[in-house]
Amino acid sequence: MEKINxxxxxxxxxxxxxxxYPHCQIKGVLLGKNNSEGFIEVLDVIPALHSALVVPPIEILFIHLDVYCRERHLEIVGLYYANNVFMNNSFDEQWMKIASDKLQNPIxxxxxxxxxxxxxxxxxxxxYCQESSQKWKEINYFVENSDETVSLASLAVQNKLHKNLADFENHLDEPLIFDFFNSDLNEKILYSNN
Structure with missing residues (x-):
């Protein structure tokens, strides 16, 4: 499993x-497809948390995502995170453990x-992919249309689209207001280039 797009x-x-949430440690879920040759496509992400990891909300999120993925013929292929300290590139051990416990061959x-x-x-x-239950290995990945995508992300931030993003934690605070699937945001990102 060393081909990630x-x-x-x-x-x-x-x-x-x-x-x-530049001052917070963020966490999210990677949705996509994992074919038999080990090629993984990350097609969407679900922002999960921006504060301390609490297991019950993550359990609830995974229940929601199981149904969502089944309906769309997707699967949870991994997790993402960012540390809250600028120069901290250490592993988030708790998040890695959740990936190991909940997912098969996670990235x-x-x-x-x-x-x-x-x-x-x-x-x-x-x-990263998991080599064994306790060991992770850094691997190569590709971002679709890399140069354009990096520019698109920068443009989306300049257009303040991050203010429209909702994570699952926001949804738990106000379920009728925040769509953690960010359906409208997906369209705004694609059209921010126009």
């Missing part, structure tokens, strides 16, 4: 989640805060 929407939403995307910028020229992620 990340869609433009997925990359942009991870960046927007980080910009919305993890880590946002490198030190590379996060409106003037970024390349994607600012690190990708």
């Amino acid at each position: 990340i869609s433009s929407i997925s990359y942009c939403k991870i960046i927007l989640h980080a910009f919305k 993890i995307l880590q946002l490198e805060n030190s590379k996060l910028s409106l003037n970024a020229v390349s994607p600012c992620l690190r990708a």
Whole structure:
């Protein structure tokens, strides 16, 4: 499992989640397809949390996502996170454990805060796959139309689309207001380039 392709929407939403909560550790779920040859497509992300990890909300989120994925012929292929300290690129051990316990052959995307910028020229992620129950290995990944996607993410932040992003934690606070699937945001990201 060493071929990972990340869609433009997925990359942009991870960046927007980080910009919305620059002072927080963010966490989210990767949705996509995992074919038999080990090629993983990350087609969308669901922003999950922006505060301390609490297991019950994550359990509730996974229940929602199981139904959502079944209806759309997707699967949960991994998790993403960003640390809350600028130069901290350490693993989030709790999040890695949830990935190991909940998912089969999960991938993890880590946002490198030190590379996060409106003037970024390349994607600012690190990708990992699980080698054993306790060991993770860094692997290569590809972002769909990489240069254009990095520019699109920057434009989305400049257009303040991060203010429209809702994570599952927001949804739990006010379920009638916040759509953690961010359906409208997906369209706004795609059309922010026009």
